[in-house]
Amino acid sequence: MNKKISIVDIANALNISKTTVSFILNGRAQEKRISEELVKRVLKLVKEVGYKPNSLAKSLRTGKSNIIGLMVEDISNPFFANIARLIEDRAYEKGYRIIYCSTDNDTEKTQDLLTMFQDRHVDGYIIAPPKNIEDDVAALIKSGLPVVMFDRYLPNVDTDYVVVDNQFSTYNATRHLIEQGYSKIAFITFASEQTQMLDRVEGYKNALKEARLKPYLREIDFNRNEELIIEPLTAYLKRNPDFDAVLFGTDHIGTCGLKVIKHLGLQVPADLAVVSFDDYDVFKLYSPPVTAIAQPIEAIADNVISLLLKKLDANHTQTTQKITLSTTLNTRDSSRSMLKVAITK
């Protein structure tokens, strides 16, 4: 029923024109010097009948929607789910609605989604971009749409983004392992050509090079089926029983890694010290607790949304901003030197 009431209906009911109603509803009554009394009558009727302007039509006309499109890699990944949630909250406070989608790191799907967002007249875009999406994003930006990226960025596209200092994070974590006396340190991560992964690999390698140690890098193809991650991981660890420490490149691979370690019956850190990127409950609750690189999720969300809101603001005369936040290495027993662990026991 509500749905059928249009601005015309309420204009007719009051014997005025829909323009007047439109002005009043859009807060331009003053400006248009519409009598207060009329304004009241209109507002009253609107309340009474529960009239809601059809925002679809509005968007069609204005090109604005108060909706922000958020594209994460995979909403079932805790990192993205948490960020999404925080961004949604912040946006909601400011009167924006968020609609999100998972890109699955699939370029085609992302393009498709981008198109959908675009002709849904989304006002702004927050994207964790998959590969090969440069052109599409560049086109978006060129046509004046506000875009903010996070988690990773596109080196060849000049746009605002919020990322963490991936390179330093793994450098620092690796150094920590070295300082604790480990020397055969593997880095196991997902194969990816995206900035965040490349940087993490880089940081790991740098730390090892500095200490004149040999790197052992294993990149596993991502797969939604966990078995297909666990299997090569198991094989790799079995094939290299002499590793004394391992650094996992993401929370997901870290979790899989723990399963493998548990299954193989390895003692942490005696047989193998462990550090993982991202810090979640699994790591905190594991025995022993796992050292982890914590990303500042709240700060990421805050920065992303305020960057976007700034761009959404009428006077967007600013240049692009690239924000790099730092992570925290939460050291726990999984990576302490075996000596110290023995002592504290």
Add this chain to the structure above:
Amino acid sequence: MNKKISIVDIANALNISKTTVSFILNGRAQEKRISEELVKRVLKLVKEVGYKPNSLAKSLRTGKSNIIGLMVEDISNPFFANIARLIEDRAYEKGYRIIYCSTDNDTEKTQDLLTMFQDRHVDGYIIAPPKNIEDDVAALIKSGLPVVMFDRYLPNVDTDYVVVDNQFSTYNATRHLIEQGYSKIAFITFASEQTQMLDRVEGYKNALKEARLKPYLREIDFNRNEELIIEPLTAYLKRNPDFDAVLFGTDHIGTCGLKVIKHLGLQVPADLAVVSFDDYDVFKLYSPPVTAIAQPIEAIADNVISLLLKKLDANHTQTTQKITLSTTLNTRDSSRSMLKVAITK
């Protein structure tokens, strides 16, 4: 640039009417007996210039959008995040896009979101309903919109839903604890008047009554700030050192519970046996592994989406369907009788 091309442009370019173009684009060329040659020319041009029909305008006209609105309680909760992801996948295969939002169990926010979905001409709704939303959902259904609920349902609204057998699940889990020799069994969960929670409490109570044991129910108010869950939980456990087992009502409270248990230095299951609703990595990886009630996430997602697609289908002459799926109790060491644990060691 793409954005500016409209159906008129392509009609003009070919010197035909936009009607013809529209027909061709909507696969009604045959029906309208448009020459194959023309069809080809149109399609070719469309490809060339990369014309995409503006779906906003299309929706305005047809009232259809091929978009499904999905409202979960909190997207950062793994249960909902996983379901959302699976539903998104299934829908995508069928040509539907999903837009999701978190209701936060906030009635007002949900109403607001519902309105947004509604005038975005969402084709169907998938909702994990918060309380006091009966009227709004009833109105939705009354106006002929397809609605499917999941995780919980509204007893007073006759609609399709997919839930799990909550009552039997906790009954079964509690019985398991009793069989393992535990007798002072607490049930700790979030305060809620929703069907899923009420059923879980009921199942727990029934099992205890059957065994003539006393129930110890503690309902904690939900809070986004984990501290405010951990604190009362800690207090409750400290106040009742004689509990020999505890059943947690959701994954979230289960995770918090583990933190508390770890912090208090309690041995599981010697000091306290543990079972939790929902089965996630944290429980599998904990030492000892935690017995958990696993919800059939894939089946829930499958059923939800196929129910909705069925309703979306033109001939929706069917009555409402209420689907209740069963859970699986994955028994692990956290709830084995202490005797057995000793033996297997």
Add this chain to the structure above:
DNA sequence: CTGAAAGCGCTAACAC
């Protein structure tokens, strides 16, 4: 087979 024209609900010049 194809085209003219109405209209989805709203906004914003432009007139009165």
Add this chain to the structure above:
DNA sequence: GTGTTAGCGCTTTCAG
């Protein structure tokens, strides 16, 4: 101060 009117881009009846 208020009303008229022309679209936004598309679908669809109804005439040719």
